[in-house]
Amino acid sequence: MEKLTQRVQAANSLLCVGLDPVGDDAQVVRRLAEVIDQTSKYAAAFKPNLAFFLSREDGVKLLRETVQRIPESIPVILDGKFGDIANTADHYARFAYDVVGADGVTVNPYMGDDAIVPFARPDKLVFVLAKTSNKPAHSLQDVALTRGGTLSDCAASVARKLDEQHGGIGLVVGATNADAVARMRSLAPDQWFLVPGVGAQGGDLQATLKAGLRPDGAGLLINTSRALWQAADAGAAARELAEQINQFRPVAV
Ligand SMILES: O=C(O)c1cc(=O)[nH]c(=O)n1[C@@H]1O[C@H](COP(=O)(O)O)[C@@H](O)[C@H]1O
Numbered sequence: 555m556e557k558l559t560q561r562v563q564a565a566n567s568l569l570c571v572g573l574d575p576v577g578d579d580a581q582v583v584r585r586l587a588e589v590i591d592q593t594s595k596y597a598a599a600f601k602p603n604l605a606f607f608l609s610r611e612d613g614v615k616l617l618r619e620t621v622q623r624i625p626e627s628i629p630v631i632l633d634g635k636f637g638d639i640a641n642t643a644d645h646y647a648r649f650a651y652d653v654v655g656a657d658g659v660t661v662n663p664y665m666g667d668d669a670i671v672p673f674a675r676p677d678k679l680v681f682v683l684a685k686t687s688n689k690p691a692h693s694l695q696d697v698a699l700t701r702g703g704t705l706s707d708c709a710a711s712v713a714r715k716l717d718e719q720h721g722g723i724g725l726v727v728g729a730t731n732a733d734a735v736a737r738m739r740s741l742a743p744d745q746w747f748l749v750p751g752v753g754a755q756g757g758d759l760q761a762t763l764k765a766g767l768r769p770d771g772a773g774l775l776i777n778t779s780r781a782l783w784q785a786a787d788a789g790a791a792a793r794e795l796a797e798q799i800n801q802f803r804p805v806a807v
Pocket residue numbers: 572574603633635660685686687688726727728750751752753754755777778779780781
């Protein structure tokens with residue numbers, strides 16, 4: 555969290571640049587370098603999505619090279635949505651941190667605390683899926699529990715408890731439902747949220763910021779992936795989005 559906070563302050567940005575590379579091999583290598591180099595100045599973090607690398611024959615090598623190209627001061631969140639029993643999760647954590655060199659991960663909490671805890675290390679960021687951006691998520695995440703609240707609420711409270719115990723635990727909350735962002739913020743007032751869903755998925759940036767920013771003007775990492783990958787000028791698009799975000803921040807961090 556320290557590295558993230560420092561970067562957010564240094565770049566004066568809450569923008570997370572998503573890296574979901576598509577195209578043929580030569581295009582992808584060239585475009586990844588371009589997007590990283592052009593957007594770095596405006597990036598609070600980068601989020602490579604593991605699936606887009608694993609679908610290529612040399613995906614792990616490309617992922618490692620991608621992470622190495624990102625300036626050291628900018629946190630890299632490996633979006634793997636990992637989630638398995640502790641023994642297996644430990645190997646995913648070694649992959650993400652020790653093989654790939656990521657500073658953080660996304661984790662699916664469905665299997666419970668032991669799917670999350672192996673990722674908690676003093677210097678790492680763990681974002682737990684709580685309320686995702688995809689519409690069909692309601693079939694599981696909005697289910698009401700007999701003890702009260704929904705499954706999303708439960709994920710948020712697990713993430714909060716684990717943050718108190720281990721530190722470095724945030725939530726993934728989609729930008730496609732501002733009421734849900736507000737609900738998650740009420741359950742997790744202090745934690746960082748990774749927020750995908752603006753850009754290609756049509757999330758409302760202003761409503762999301764209003765619902766989710768902490769009083770200190772931080773606490774949200776606004777991710778966009780395709781909108782930057784497909785932009786004619788990724789640097790200009792990143793600058794524009796970072797500036798739009800800052801317009802709605804009540805206080806500079
Ligand atoms: O964990 C994520 O990053 C994630 C959670 C979520 O609720 N919704 C969501 O879209 N994502 C990821 O965020 C990125 C969104 O990409 P764009 O829709 O192209 O901006 C993809 O890598 C998704 O896998």
